Amino acid sequence: MDDNLFEKLRILSDAAKYDVSCVSSGVERKNNSVGGIGNASAAGICHAWSSDGRCISLLKILLTNDCIYDCKYCLNRVTNPVKRASFTPEEVAELTIQFYRRNYIEGLFLSSAVEKSPDYTMENIYRTLELLRYKYNFWGYVHVKVIPGANSLLVQKAGMLADRMSVNIELPTKASLHLLAPQKKAENILQPMSLIHNEISRAIEDKSHFKNAERFVPGGQSTQMIIGATPDSDRTILNVSQNLYDKYRMKRVFFSAYIPVASSPNLPAVSTMPPLVREHRLYQADWLMRFYYFNSEELFTEIEPNLDLEFDPKMMYALRHLDKFPIEINKASYEELLRIPGLGVTSAQRIIRERKNAELSYDSLKKMKTVLKRAKYFMTVKGKYYGNTKFDPDSIKNEIRMKEIQKQISIFEFQGWGTHP
Amino acid sequence: MNYLYDGTFEGLMTAVYYHYKKEKADGIYELNSYQQSIVFQSEVVNTDISKAKTVSDAINKLISREAYIHIYYCHLSNAIDKENIILDFLIFAFKYGRNTMNFYTHEKVLPINEIYKKVAREEHRILGILRFSDIGGILYAKYSPDNDVSILLAEHFADRYKYEKFIIYDEKRKKTVIYSDNNWEIKENINIDNIEFSANEKRIHNLWKQYFTDLAIEERKNLNLQFQFVPARYRKDMTEFK
Numbered sequence: 001m002d003d004n005l006f007e008k009l010r011i012l013s014d015a016a017k018y019d020v021s022c023v024s025s026g027v028e029r030k031n032n033s034v035g036g037i038g039n040a041s042a043a044g045i046c047h048a049w050s051s052d053g054r055c056i057s058l059l060k061i062l063l064t065n066d067c068i069y070d071c072k073y074c075l076n077r078v079t080n081p082v083k084r085a086s087f088t089p090e091e092v093a094e095l096t097i098q099f100y101r102r103n104y105i106e107g108l109f110l111s112s113a114v115e116k117s118p119d120y121t122m123e124n125i126y127r128t129l130e131l132l133r134y135k136y137n138f139w140g141y142v143h144v145k146v147i148p149g150a151n152s153l154l155v156q157k158a159g160m161l162a163d164r165m166s167v168n169i170e171l172p173t174k175a176s177l178h179l180l181a182p183q184k185k186a187e188n189i190l191q192p193m194s195l196i197h198n199e200i201s202r203a204i205e206d207k208s209h210f211k212n213a214e215r216f217v218p219g220g221q222s223t224q225m226i227i228g229a230t231p232d233s234d235r236t237i238l239n240v241s242q243n244l245y246d247k248y249r250m251k252r253v254f255f256s257a258y259i260p261v262a263s264s265p266n267l268p269a270v271s272t273m274p275p276l277v278r279e280h281r282l283y284q285a286d287w288l289m290r291f292y293y294f295n296s297e298e299l300f301t302e303i304e305p306n307l308d309l310e311f312d313p314k315m316m317y318a319l320r321h322l323d324k325f326p327i328e329i330n331k332a333s334y335e336e337l338l339r340i341p342g343l344g345v346t347s348a349q350r351i352i353r354e355r356k357n358a359e360l361s362y363d364s365l366k367k368m369k370t371v372l373k374r375a376k377y378f379m380t381v382k383g384k385y386y387g388n389t390k391f392d393p394d395s396i397k398n399e400i401r402m403k404e405i406q407k408q409i410s411i412f413e414f415q416g417w418g419t420h421p
Numbered sequence: 422m423n424y425l426y427d428g429t430f431e432g433l434m435t436a437v438y439y440h441y442k443k444e445k446a447d448g449i450y451e452l453n454s455y456q457q458s459i460v461f462q463s464e465v466v467n468t469d470i471s472k473a474k475t476v477s478d479a480i481n482k483l484i485s486r487e488a489y490i491h492i493y494y495c496h497l498s499n500a501i502d503k504e505n506i507i508l509d510f511l512i513f514a515f516k517y518g519r520n521t522m523n524f525y526t527h528e529k530v531l532p533i534n535e536i537y538k539k540v541a542r543e544e545h546r547i548l549g550i551l552r553f554s555d556i557g558g559i560l561y562a563k564y565s566p567d568n569d570v571s572i573l574l575a576e577h578f579a580d581r582y583k584y585e586k587f588i589i590y591d592e593k594r595k596k597t598v599i600y601s602d603n604n605w606e607i608k609e610n611i612n613i614d615n616i617e618f619s620a621n622e623k624r625i626h627n628l629w630k631q632y633f634t635d636l637a638i639e640e641r642k643n644l645n646l647q648f649q650f651v652p653a654r655y656r657k658d659m660t661e662f663k
Contacts, residue, residue: 005628006627009631009635010635013632013635013636017635017636017637018638030580031581031583036583036584038581039581041548043545045545045549046549047550048549048550049646049650050633050636050637051642051647052637052638052641052642052647053641053647053649053650054638054641098625098628101582102552102553102625102660103553103562103578104660106549259640274641350525353525354523354524354525354526357520364526367526367531368525368526
């Protein structure tokens with residue numbers, strides 16, 4: 001390792017840090033290879049938390065920031081005078097191993113700008129994977145980006161060695177993509193997505209017939225889009241997400257609040273703050289779609305295409321459908337329990353389990369550490385309502401607002417920014 | 422009767438055995454920290470692997486595997502009076518059998534659940550934040566956990582670093598996991614002084630520190646959140662905070 005490694009690492013981690021996904025979950029693998037190092041844990045492991053409170057699970061770097069494209073929202077666009085650097089595949093592999101041996105990381109997340117051509121870049125990504133898996137015998141987690149426009153054979157070869165792959169959809173609509181990244185074609189993004197989806201399905205099918213079937217991206221594929229760089233509404237964004245989940249069986253769709261890095265007539269002013277609360281609301285909505293049986297359309301009304309910034313989307317849903325509440329804790333089905341604002345998957349499961357023995361009381365909910373500060377307005381326990389307010393949207397909102405002010409809770413103290421499954 | 426045991430899980434299980442087969446226990450305490458009582462008689466329990474196994478098997482079979490794991494984790498915790506929390510739980514659980522764990526909030530069950538959760542949470546956290554350094558080819562990690570989780574870490578790292586040699590040192594308990602060639606063992610009462618790192622090792626530490634610092638996004642700075650995830654007490658052993 002020579003000394004300009006520090007310089008390269010600085011440039012290429014700085015350029016990668018805005019990438020959201022850092023998840024290492026979804027793959028369970030023992031270290032079964034003779035002389036091998038590494039395994040993967042299905043739940044994922046976070047290794048460090050940087051001063052912005054984000055989890056660091058994988059070594060997240062770019063192979064190069066030397067880009068031929070000129071996407072308006074990107075720091076590495078060809079017309080931006082930033083310092084350029086490129087790692088060799090050997091350097092990335094060596095760094096990954098050395099960090100992994102010291103338990104700094106769970107594996108590698110390799111992304112890249114497009115250097116010379118999509119094929120040239122994808123080839124280097126593949127070579128890094130090949131070195132790690134075969135030369136270093138590394139069986140920790142590896143996530144690689146797919147470069148749109150690269151030869152599909154390369155994508156396929158990489159998929160046999162990676163745990164997760166992702167193709168960035170970048171922006172929610174074709175029109176936005178055309179406006180800000182005119183050199184990127186929507187077809188070039190969707191084509192590898194569909195290839196990965198088909199190969200994953202095939203690998204799963206093969207596995208049910210042959211014991212030693214080839215594996216293909218066992219951790220599934222994900223994608224990410226930038227929020228707030230274009231005027232697309234939350235409804236558009238979530239409908240696109242729903243589509244991606246349905247059509248390509250995406251494991252995750254990540255949202256990244258746009259941090260102004262350039263001035264352009266097509267972009268928000270450089271002084272604009274990144275829309276962090278909006279990003280948080282979108283993640284909550286995304287969660288509702290994946291684990292709470294919500295459909296994206298249920299989260300909006302005909303007149304309002306954006307999520308509320310003051311209250312979370314489940315709460316807003318409940319306030320618009322008060323006729324379906326309050327829900328009796330001792331009678332409701334699992335799905336109904338999940339509709340109660342503030343009540344999560346763990347609590348719902350615990351309620352179902354515990355009430356098999358005896359009817360639940362308000363006190364036993366508290367003992368279970370169920371968070372009731374929002375839930376209590378939308379439920380009854382043994383027929384009794386504990387909300388202590390009039391049962392209409394404005395009264396409930398006001399009551400919660402007052403409690404919030406008393407507690408001085410900052411809305412920024414949320415968890416789970418790209419950290420959980 | 423107060424039973425005094427040696428602090429091991431097998432010792433604790435032997436004491437439970439005596440409670441059922443010999444004389445009812447008023448309490449179970451660790452021998453080293455026991456204060457003589459005027460009211461209760463006490464007896465030192467000789468740890469007996471086969472008696473311990475009888476109790477462990479009964480827990481697994483008559484209550485559940487889940488209950489067994491919960492008890493095991495509780496025993497590793499730093500909770501005051503954990504032995505009697507476990508004993509009370511077992512007396513309740515042997516009555517209710519397989520249905521026991523559904524009484525999540527029952528006064529005999531809730532403490533077990535809460536202590537289990539604490540230990541499991543620390544275990545998971547340490548899997549991420551334990552930091553090794555390469556000392557002449559051996560990986561060495563030092564830490565001071567709240568609970569005695571070393572034995573829980575051993576399996577994980579023995580698989581991950583199967584062809585390496587490693588040492589995990591619990592500075593608080595003077596307890597060490599030593600691994601090489603597919604075997605790990607735990608040694609107690611060991612003192613390891615501060616270790617000097619080679620120039621190359623310091624370079625890698627610095628690469629990591631630089632990466633760790635650079636990765637933070639200034640616009641999203643949130644030190645409170647960082648403290649929630651990595652409480653101050655763990656930081657003295659973490660490369661990136663040194």
